[in-house]
Amino acid sequence: IYLRVSSAKQVTNGNGLDSQYSACLRYAKDKNIKIINSFRDAAMSGKSIDRPALYEMIQFIKKRKCETFVIFDDISRLSRNTEEYYYIKDKIRRYGGYLLSLKDDLESTDPMSRLKENMVVAFADYDRENNLLRVKTRMREKLQAGYWLFKAPIGMRLVDKILYPD
Numbered sequence: 045i046y047l048r049v050s051s052a053k054q055v056t057n058g059n060g061l062d063s064q065y066s067a068c069l070r071y072a073k074d075k076n077i078k079i080i081n082s083f084r085d086a087a088m089s090g091k092s093i094d095r096p097a098l099y100e101m102i103q104f105i106k107k108r109k110c111e112t113f114v115i116f117d118d119i120s121r122l123s124r125n126t127e128e129y130y131y132i133k134d135k136i137r138r139y140g141g142y143l144l145s146l147k148d149d150l151e152s153t154d155p156m157s158r159l160k161e162n163m164v165v166a167f168a169d170y171d172r173e174n175n176l177l178r179v180k181t182r183m184r185e186k187l188q189a190g191y192w193l194f195k196a197p198i199g200m201r202l203v204d205k206i207l208y209p210d
């Protein structure tokens with residue numbers, strides 16, 4: 045089982061690691077798949093493959109040298125970057141692993157399933173880029189409205205997101 049959340053807040057709230065793990069366990073039980081390990085990347089972005097548990101999981105699959113299923117909640121938990129998703133998938137497949145998403149069929153070889161996979165991966169990438177743009181736009185608007193969004197510089201104090209001389 046592979047689990048990932050992007051922020052420290054998600055570690056304990058919302059679709060956190062525990063809820064992902066529970067959902068993956070139910071999926072494995074329904075499919076009669078034995079769970080032999082789980083890998084958790086807490087507060088790690090899906091835009092990069094530089095994640096300790098992801099690396100550990102790939103090495104685990106490589107050492108097993110047998111058919112291994114990687115179960116995860118949603119494609120965005122594995123990656124939010126199109127190129128890196130296919131890199132991860134290729135590595136996992138090369139070592140005898142198969143991707144099992146609770147929400148999408150990623151291992152079918154028919155053209156329609158591959159098209160759907162491409163679309164799901166592309167939308168995860170788009171969503172990441174769109175969120176980044178939205179955050180940057182909101183931050184810029186707050187700064188232009190006179191709010192300070194960072195740690196107060198030396199000689200200044202921050203009160204209700206407004207800088208005052210200290």
